[in-house]
Amino acid sequence: MxxxxxxxxxxxxxxxxGFGATALEVINKAEVLIGHQRLLDIFPDFKGEKRVLExxxxxxxxxxxxxxxxxxxxxxxxxxxxxARFILRNLPKERIEIFPNVxxxxxxxxxxxxxxxxxxxVSVHGRGLKSAIDxxxxxxxxxxxxxxxxxxxxxxxxxxxRGAEGYEAWLCEDxxxxxxxxxxxxxxxxxxxxxxPLNILILIKAWEPNLENYPxxxxxxxxxxxxxxxxxxxxxxxVTLAKLQLQDDLVLWDIGAGSGSVSIExxxxxxxxxxxxxxxxxxxxSFIRDNLKKFVARNVMLIEAYAPEGLDDLPDPDxxxxxxxxxxxxxxxxxxxRRLRPEGQIVLNAVTxxxxxxxxxxxxxxxxxxxxxxxxxxxxRGLTEYKMFESHNPVYIIAxxxxxx
Numbered sequence: 062m063x064x065x066x067x068x069x070x071x072x073x074x075x076x077x078x079g080f081g082a083t084a085l086e087v088i089n090k091a092e093v094l095i096g097h098q099r100l101l102d103i104f105p106d107f108k109g110e111k112r113v114l115e116x117x118x119x120x121x122x123x124x125x126x127x128x129x130x131x132x133x134x135x136x137x138x139x140x141x142x143x144x145a146r147f148i149l150r151n152l153p154k155e156r157i158e159i160f161p162n163v164x165x166x167x168x169x170x171x172x173x174x175x176x177x178x179x180x181x182x183v184s185v186h187g188r189g190l191k192s193a194i195d196x197x198x199x200x201x202x203x204x205x206x207x208x209x210x211x212x213x214x215x216x217x218x219x220x221x222x223r224g225a226e227g228y229e230a231w232l233c234e235d236x237x238x239x240x241x242x243x244x245x246x247x248x249x250x251x252x253x254x255x256x257x258p259l260n261i262l263i264l265i266k267a268w269e270p271n272l273e274n275y276p277x278x279x280x281x282x283x284x285x286x287x288x289x290x291x292x293x294x295x296x297x298x299x300v301t302l303a304k305l306q307l308q309d310d311l312v313l314w315d316i317g318a319g320s321g322s323v324s325i326e327x328x329x330x331x332x333x334x335x336x337x338x339x340x341x342x343x344x345x346x347s348f349i350r351d352n353l354k355k356f357v358a359r360n361v362m363l364i365e366a367y368a369p370e371g372l373d374d375l376p377d378p379d380x381x382x383x384x385x386x387x388x389x390x391x392x393x394x395x396x397x398x399r400r401l402r403p404e405g406q407i408v409l410n411a412v413t414x415x416x417x418x419x420x421x422x423x424x425x426x427x428x429x430x431x432x433x434x435x436x437x438x439x440x441x442r443g444l445t446e447y448k449m450f451e452s453h454n455p456v457y458i459i460a461x462x463x464x465x466x
Contacts, residue, residue: 067124067152068132069139071162072100074237084160088132095120096134103134114144121151137164142184142206166204169233169261172243180204180263185211190219197264198225198359199332205262213262217251225359228264235259275356277329278302280322286348286355287320293384293410296438297456298322302330304408304434304460305380309333312402314378316368316393317385321349324361327382336360337375341367342387369396377402383409390416391423398427401463409459417457429461 068091070084080088088094094101095112114120114133124131138161139145145159170177181200185193186208193211197203197220207213213232220226226248234242234257246254248264275284282295293301301323307313310333315324318338328336338361340349346365353361364371369392377400386393397407407424411417417433424431435457439450 065128065130065156066158067148067156068130068158068160069135069145069148070132070160071135071137071139071143071164072096072103073137073162074165074168080162081160084162087160090130091132092129093127093131094134095131100134100136117144117147121148124148124152137162137167141166142182142186165236165261166206168236169204169231169243169263172233172236173231173245173263175202175231175263175265177202177204182206185216190215194219194223195335195360196333198223200264201266203264205264207256207260207262209258213251213256213260214254216262217248220248221252223359224354224357227266227268229267231263231265232256233261233263236261278326280326280356282322284355285320285322286351287322288344288348292320293322294438294453294456297410297436297458298326300434300436300458301382301408301410302326304406304458305382306406307331307334307380311335311379312376313337314372314375314381314397315339316381316383316397317387318349318363319345319384321352321358321361321363323382323384325352325356325358328358328361332360334360335362335376337362337364337378339364339366339368339371341365341371368393372396372400379405381405381407383407390419394420394423394427403463405462407459407461409461411457411459412454417459420459424459424461429463432460434458434460 068087070088073079088104092109093112094104094107094109095114097114101111133144135143139159140161141164149157166182167177180202181196182204183193183196184206186206190211205216228248230246230248230251232244232254244254278299279295282292285292307327307330309331311331313327313334313336315336315338318324318340321338324336324338338349340346349363353363367387368389379402381397381401383393409420411420421431421433435455437455438453441448442451
């Protein structure tokens, strides 16, 4: 006997719009109705069997074997953070027919009178906060589906910790119910604002905590807090970033981050990327914290550790910059080589011939193709009424990748 179709039907916001005529006809003909209790309660006169949706695996076992016409109820659009993803992943698509409805997010944007076609949508329901915060801080407008643990207050605290409090916030609660409520505030106001368990958080970029308009690349050395000017110089930094061949959504390790200048400008160039700045030297930690805050480096995470020990818990990198090795260059390259993703690249800056020679030999021994660029910078400085060039020490920028030249 051929298997029956499974109908996924979305329920809209109660009292605002209902089910379409075709969807109601399918429901009336169904033999089994599956959904959360509040959705089943919409159909008190349903004559078939009702099953409360609790365990997805039990529902899946039933759907795989049933010969009864079955409707699975979801909220809004089942394809939008809904049950459709699970069912489509586990059942043949030809068995599935979907009737979407208005989502709670769509309804919330309508009620606050804000266009939503340019918004980013994030769910933290049953998920960790870290990756969600990474996506939020890269967005101008975002709707967040929260849960009891990852509440609007918890999200606000994380945003403030990351220096990203410059959002207008709408807390949209109990949508479609008699207790429906919309509260406009800001990120700091969310911290102590109690929220209903049924809520959607909408964040709209209003301002940057840092009101200075710094360039995406080419920030002056003098703008960075640092110790004894131990910093990757502006011009060398530009070439270094070029050799890293950054793309928007990559993972970058900045090992021996120092003042954090490379991480900060890399973050500007890849707003949806993840940058991990490793630094343990107490002389630099206060400086890098100040710089991350000053430049609102929202996608740069400071890891207080000496490489290679601090690398174990980080996601595998697409790009690695080694600005300082603390005498552990070979061990760091070994650790990076084990974790670097295919098509990944390593870039090192060396100021001594010893480091240059050691790095090139070690990388080539590990099967990397190596290119070295020597950067000689001379900048003008005033001398009474005349100007003269003052040379900086040459820097060797070593770019390495696996494969043939």
